[in-house]
Amino acid sequence: NAGVTQTPKFRVLKTGQSMTLLCAQDMNHEYMYWYRQDPGMGLRLIHYSVGEGTTAKGEVPDGYNVSRLKKQNFLLGLESAAPSQTSVYFCASSITRTSGTSTDTQYFGPGTRLTVL
């Protein structure tokens, strides 16, 4: 099993450009998440999905869109990149929501480092 993979690993954009980050998981997990990580701020949830075809906003959704057309894939889009979106982006997946069962561990991808100039 590859677990959770993310592409690309690095990307540099100019302000106003668009891009899509791809997350794929091969663990048949229902739940998938996109986070951004900024120095001194921990992880902040951008969007999440509780199943194929469903998405929901997290803590910091502005400027991002997501899609979950297939259970194994979760795409994060930036339509018009801004320097404030310079960050490291992590995708994660889990079997269920955080509900107190032993299946609620989130499994993380290796991250995508995005720089917006």
Added chain:
Amino acid sequence: AQSVTQPDIHITVSEGASLELRCNYSYGATPYLFWYVQSPGQGLQLLLKYFSGDTLVQGIKGFEAEFKRSQSSFNLRKPSVHWSDAAEYFCAVGAADSNYQLIWGAGTKLIIKP
């Protein structure tokens, strides 16, 4: 609102010495508590978690954490650190009514002195 505080941004420990990383949370009901570790350039990996039962939780790599309700804390400990433990450590809190979200602390970077 739920919150997680990791008071130490950096901690430096000598190899072989004991370690304690602090985590305090704010939440009205019983939280679900997690510690994750992030090695340089890597994603996050679960070290241990507490949902209920025994308040002393054992994790991977020789780590343990103790849930203290009276102090709203979930501190991470290791009796003897190894150079390979150098990483950033994140505490996170979840709850049954948290709408699928974990609240994350800002992280503590652990530096190991030879």
